[in-house]
Amino acid sequence: MNETFQANGEVLERRWPALWARLQGEDLTALSPRVTGCGSTLSIDGVQLTSRYDRVGEARLQADSLALDSTVVHLYGTALGDLQGVLLERPALRTLQVYIVNSALFVMVLGLLDQRLWLGDPRVELSLAGEQVEMALPFFALPGEMVLADDFNARMRDRLVSETHLAFNNRHFAAAQPHLLQRLQETETLVRSDPDVARLFDTLQGREVLVIATGPSLEQHFAALKAIAARAERPLIICVDTAYRPLRKQGIVPDLVVSVDQLISERYLPPDDSQAVTLVYLPLVPADVLQRWQGPRYAGYSASPLxxxxxxxxxxxxxxxxxxVLHPAVDLAVKMGARRITLFGADFAFPHDKTHAGWLDSELGPSVKAARYWLHDGHGQRVKTQLNFRSYLLELERFIARHPQVQFFNTSRDGALIAGTHYHPEFVA
Structure with a gap:
């Protein structure tokens, strides 16, 4: 223990004794810090905590993204303390809530740099990001630590990254793009003639629903689903469009299939023998796919301004x-009146180095080799995923939290751990 660490530790022990006791148990051996740049920043596994040229200048630029008159600011990440110092210069600031995103990294910095200026400020509150269920606004998330987040704080990291990318992700539907308007013109006649999806709402009277996505773990349950589908009295089966073909190949006929994607085709929704299957769609689905569908069709919208x-x-x-597409499938089940929903193939990840059930690698998107991100599976281990999958998982968890009257079950620990669900005892050991 050096003098810098001891001095920082004394402040932490006085203000946050429980947190300090926990931090002292952190293992720093996995970190390989390197001092780099004329501005002397730290690099961890090639990820810089701050600018290597002008740390304070970067911190001022970051602070400028937050309203000057904000009385409360939530800062995710601690880095080298530069942004904390700049924010505390603001006379309007009453509370600076700082969240640790990588505990070992924070402890390491405590032994390298004097952090007492911001740690000792009475306006500062300090806690672990992973202790919070949801992110708070207004916030700033330090970029380097969004990459270096540890396992305990990873779920909050996912929320922060998703929120940061939200405007970019929504850009496609923010404006009436010509090709989307053309698609709506092509499907309007069908929407006009097809019944309203709202006719399906409140029709289940509490009947259980199985909602089937296309995650790799679905393959574990084909035999069980085939047996369930053959029962005289069974749950309602709703599947997403990309799960329809793999299910039919296994002899499983769902009751409803949900499709929302402008890129869907008959490759995913083959019309043959679809007479007994109801298609629920949004008007971006190609008109020729809709016209060739042999079963009933119901049209609906999302909340998009499009x-x-x-x-x-x-x-x-x-x-x-x-x-x-899993989101509207689950929402349809809830609006139909389900009080018990069991999810199949809702993996949001690539367990066993596979992307989707019933499809070859890269047929429905990037190859598993392109996966650069991770999340926790039901075993508590890291599993490969895509950045957008983490956002989809987050939005499903938020949806589940908004519907406490519904019981949600998951059927595999190999995919993502989904907050708010229980593991179904019939399908998970």
């Missing part, structure tokens, strides 16, 4: 969308 003009001309029910 549908506002058509919504005024042709009112239809709305389904929740947040990037994945």
């Amino acid at each position: 549908f506002d003009a058509m919504r005024q001309r042709l009112p239809r029910g709305s389904l929740h969308t947040a990037g994945s």
